[in-house]
Amino acid sequence: ILIAGLAVTGVTGWISTSLTVDASYLALLPKTFPSVVNLNRFTEQFGGFAFLLPVIETKDLNAGKRFVKDLAARAAKLPEVRFAEYRFPSDFFKDRDLLYLELDDLGEVDRRLREKIKYEKRKANPMYIALDDEAVSLDFSDIKQKYNRSKRESDYYVSPDRQMLVMLIRPAGLSMDVAFARRLVAAVQKEVDALNPSSYAADMRVGFTGRFQKQIDEYDVLINDITRTTAWAGILAWVLLFLYYRTPWILLLMGLPLASGLVWTMAFATLTIGHLSIITGFLIAVLLGLGMDYVVHFYNRYLEETEMSGAGNAEKVLIDMKGQAWAMISAALTTAVAFYPLALAEFKGFHEFGIIAGTGVMLSLLAFLTVFPALIILAERFNLRLGHRPHFLFPRWATRGLDHPVWVMLGCAGITLGALALATRLGFEYDMQKLVSPTIPSVHLEIKATKVFNLTFNPSVALADTLPEAKAAHDVLTTHFRQARGVTTLDAFASIYTFIPTRQAEKMSIVNGLRTLVADEALNLLTGKDRVELDKFREKLKKIARPVRVEDLPESTRRIHFGLPGKGGMFVFLYPNVNQSDMRRVVEFAAELRSLHTTHGPLRITGESVLFADILTMVRRDGLKVLAVAMAALWLIVWLDVRHLGTTLAILSPLLAGMTWTLGAAWLAGIKANFMNLMTIPIVMGIGIDHGVHI
Numbered sequence: 001i002l003i004a005g006l007a008v009t010g011v012t013g014w015i016s017t018s019l020t021v022d023a024s025y026l027a028l029l030p031k032t033f034p035s036v037v038n039l040n041r042f043t044e045q046f047g048g049f050a051f052l053l054p055v056i057e058t059k060d061l062n063a064g065k066r067f068v069k070d071l072a073a074r075a076a077k078l079p080e081v082r083f084a085e086y087r088f089p090s091d092f093f094k095d096r097d098l099l100y101l102e103l104d105d106l107g108e109v110d111r112r113l114r115e116k117i118k119y120e121k122r123k124a125n126p127m128y129i130a131l132d133d134e135a136v137s138l139d140f141s142d143i144k145q146k147y148n149r150s151k152r153e154s155d156y157y158v159s160p161d162r163q164m165l166v167m168l169i170r171p172a173g174l175s176m177d178v179a180f181a182r183r184l185v186a187a188v189q190k191e192v193d194a195l196n197p198s199s200y201a202a203d204m205r206v207g208f209t210g211r212f213q214k215q216i217d218e219y220d221v222l223i224n225d226i227t228r229t230t231a232w233a234g235i236l237a238w239v240l241l242f243l244y245y246r247t248p249w250i251l252l253l254m255g256l257p258l259a260s261g262l263v264w265t266m267a268f269a270t271l272t273i274g275h276l277s278i279i280t281g282f283l284i285a286v287l288l289g290l291g292m293d294y295v296v297h298f299y300n301r302y303l304e305e306t307e308m309s310g311a312g313n314a315e316k317v318l319i320d321m322k323g324q325a326w327a328m329i330s331a332a333l334t335t336a337v338a339f340y341p342l343a344l345a346e347f348k349g350f351h352e353f354g355i356i357a358g359t360g361v362m363l364s365l366l367a368f369l370t371v372f373p374a375l376i377i378l379a380e381r382f383n384l385r386l387g388h389r390p391h392f393l394f395p396r397w398a399t400r401g402l403d404h405p406v407w408v409m410l411g412c413a414g415i416t417l418g419a420l421a422l423a424t425r426l427g428f429e430y431d432m433q434k435l436v437s438p439t440i441p442s443v444h445l446e447i448k449a450t451k452v453f454n455l456t457f458n459p460s461v462a463l464a465d466t467l468p469e470a471k472a473a474h475d476v477l478t479t480h481f482r483q484a485r486g487v488t489t490l491d492a493f494a495s496i497y498t499f500i501p502t503r504q505a506e507k508m509s510i511v512n513g514l515r516t517l518v519a520d521e522a523l524n525l526l527t528g529k530d531r532v533e534l535d536k537f538r539e540k541l542k543k544i545a546r547p548v549r550v551e552d553l554p555e556s557t558r559r560i561h562f563g564l565p566g567k568g569g570m571f572v573f574l575y576p577n578v579n580q581s582d583m584r585r586v587v588e589f590a591a592e593l594r595s596l597h598t599t600h601g602p603l604r605i606t607g608e609s610v611l612f613a614d615i616l617t618m619v620r621r622d623g624l625k626v627l628a629v630a631m632a633a634l635w636l637i638v639w640l641d642v643r644h645l646g647t648t649l650a651i652l653s654p655l656l657a658g659m660t661w662t663l664g665a666a667w668l669a670g671i672k673a674n675f676m677n678l679m680t681i682p683i684v685m686g687i688g689i690d691h692g693v694h695i
Contacts, residue, residue: 002374005367009260012267019270021226023219024176025611027277028349035614038606042463043174045563046571050211051457052169052184054192055449056204063201064165065156074191075169080184082559085168087155089554095543097147098511099501105143106510112140113517116530120522138530138537157452166452170560175211178219184212209445210457211608217440226281233285237292244296253379254295257371261291261364268363269356279349279676280356286683287357290335291364293687294328295372302376330641331689332365337637338686341630345622347615353679354626361686416657419664426663429672432612433581455492460574460593460607464600467550470561470570471497472598477572480596489589491577496550496561496570504547515541580609587613619675630682634689655688 029036054071058064068086075084098106119136157166169188173180185208197204241250262284269276276283339361342354429435446457462477464470474497481490501507518538526534550558563569574593578585590613593605634655639648662684671677 001370002378005260005371005374009263009367013263015270016263016266018274019266020275021219021223021281022176022275022277023178023215023222025278025608025615026176027275028279028347028615029611029618030346030348033614034604035606035610038463038604039611042461042571042606045463045567045569050171050175052171052188052208052212053210053446053449053457054167054169054188055207055209055445056165056167056197057163057207058165058201058204059163060201060203061158061162061165063204064158067195067197067200067204068156068165068167070195071188071191072167074195075167075188078184078187078191080171080173080180080187082170082172083556084170085556086157086165088157089556090155092554092557093499095540096501096548098514098540098544099504099507099548101143101147101507103503103506103510105146106507108143109140110510110514110517112138113514117517117520117522120525124522124525138526138533140533159448159452164448164452166449171212175215178215181212181216185216207441207445209442209449213442214440214446217442221440222278222281226276226284229282230284230288233288237288241292241296245299249379253372253375254292254299256375257368258288258291258295258364260371261360261367262287264363264367265356265360268359272355273352277349277352279679280353283353283356283360287360287364290361290686291368294332294365294368297331298328298368298372328365328369332361334634334637334641334689335686336361337633338630338682338689341626341633342682344629345618345626347618347622349615349675350619350622350626350679354682357682357686412657416660419660421664422667423660423663426667427672429674430583430616431581432583435674435676455575456580458580458608460576460589460605460609462572462574462593463604463606464570464572465568467496467570469598469600470495470572472600473572473603474498476596476598476603477574489576489578489585489592490574492575493572494561494575495572496553496558499548499553499557500550501548508544508547511541511544574605574607576609580612583612583616587616589613615675619678623678627681630685634685638689651689655685658688659684 026036026039031037031040054068056064056067058067072084072086075081093100098109101109116136116138157168158164159166171180171184173184175181188208192206197206238251238255241254242248265287266284269280336358339354339358342350343358345351345354450456462473464473474493474495477490477493477495481488481493484490514537518534518541523534561570561572576586576589578589580586586609590605590610593603593610596603635648635652638651639645642648642651659681662680666673
């Protein structure tokens, strides 16, 4: 049996090597959810909309400009990079800025030019007498100032203090692909090292942020947390067992079946789900604790029976303990029942946790009931010292209060009522930023980099398959934005039509009239500043040959909004006017966008904020439902086992009290509920019912 168990562990261990950890929030939502469907479609068409952002910090701005130009040229040649941008293509728009003026302002330009021509003609009249207050200059500075809203240094992406520049690198892969993200960052870092930033400026520092770098950092933090938590859980468990039984052999005796159960469970997760998520990643530590319960209960009973039967009768003792085995099976079933209802949830974080945890409990029990007895028999044959049954884990004075059960019950009742009062004040943590490690460098760097753009690097998007559909989305958002009059969760939006002037037919009519005006002979005598302004104006008019079309826009502008070559489609950036860490406001943002419809149907939106909104909505909807089903299932299975209402309530009462104490303690510790730590409730249910059944 032991050889067969080890063989199974070996095979399942090999299978488990294929198990991956998906640290993305996308893994928590079902693939059929609209936001996920839209994101997958977006990914197929556009290859993702996240950027890798090299952030260059230096007091020498000119050196920084030279560096970003050189780095962009090198990065654009990398196979992992789709394109790299280091400056805004302002020349195209400056040459055509007349078409981007509001119609009234363009009309004002026409009026001033006509006034200038009239003035020059009056001046040319020999009978003209100049008056100081009649002087008319060719000045459009106030109009230029009205549209000069950007505080950006030149065309580069520079911070207000002029000590930081940011580049935009659009990768050719997805940020959710951690292996690709690592290759990308390593490739760009290699180019940075080749350029040697200190050769540009002694104080120059280069760091990375954006979704790709954050994905790597968050993944590393998650893996580190899982590894550290699992390691400490194992170490503390072995130390406690050694102190309890006072024999080093207990580590092998109990460690092998526990490890086998965990390996079998991970193989099951590999074959059925294929990955662990940010929620299921900590199941190893949970199952380790649950598995130890079976080991301790069974082994204590074995030592008790051995003391009565005498040494050398391991096989007989184990046969006589069939009743204990059935009790453990009953306890495992009730524990699994606490987890399996989570599989009913649509939220995949709950769903996968329920499946893996419920099955893991049963597999841990199976490993224990097969491997553990075989190890006991083998250990006795080799005369190994297996420890003795401890009479007291705690000093006698620590358990003296149990001699007064009435007072104990009254005390527990008082604590339970107090904990219940505190538990009702337990709030939900809506600030996602508090769920992120504060030590992640890319998070802090992103906060600094946002000052350059005054917009988030994680916008949501609305998808469009055709230009008319994109235009319809743009028009609906424009109308909504105007009608909202500032009362909106939408801060700004940008589509390809954001860069197309409005009312171009009317504007071109005025522009054509301006062409005629600047050719007036009265302007040929201008000198000084007026002459310089006129020459610039004439050159500008020469470059406006026709209305601006989508295909006329710079490549750097078009490729940001269009899909991959041959994939088609385009999208509209949607920038929220809310803190994206505040889940409540994010839900409002998603709801507002989903309320908008075009002639092509509702806006097809997706993005990180939309995914977070869907996660919170699903947690709210599924949480109470699955917990209610779990409690009902526990009550039913316990009642079916004991067939007595009073006994059923006696078994469940410690569970209910323990859950109440846990929630009350959480409030005292300043801990709020969130969509990840909610999993402690079914864990407490599983452990609590396990002890109740054993007792």
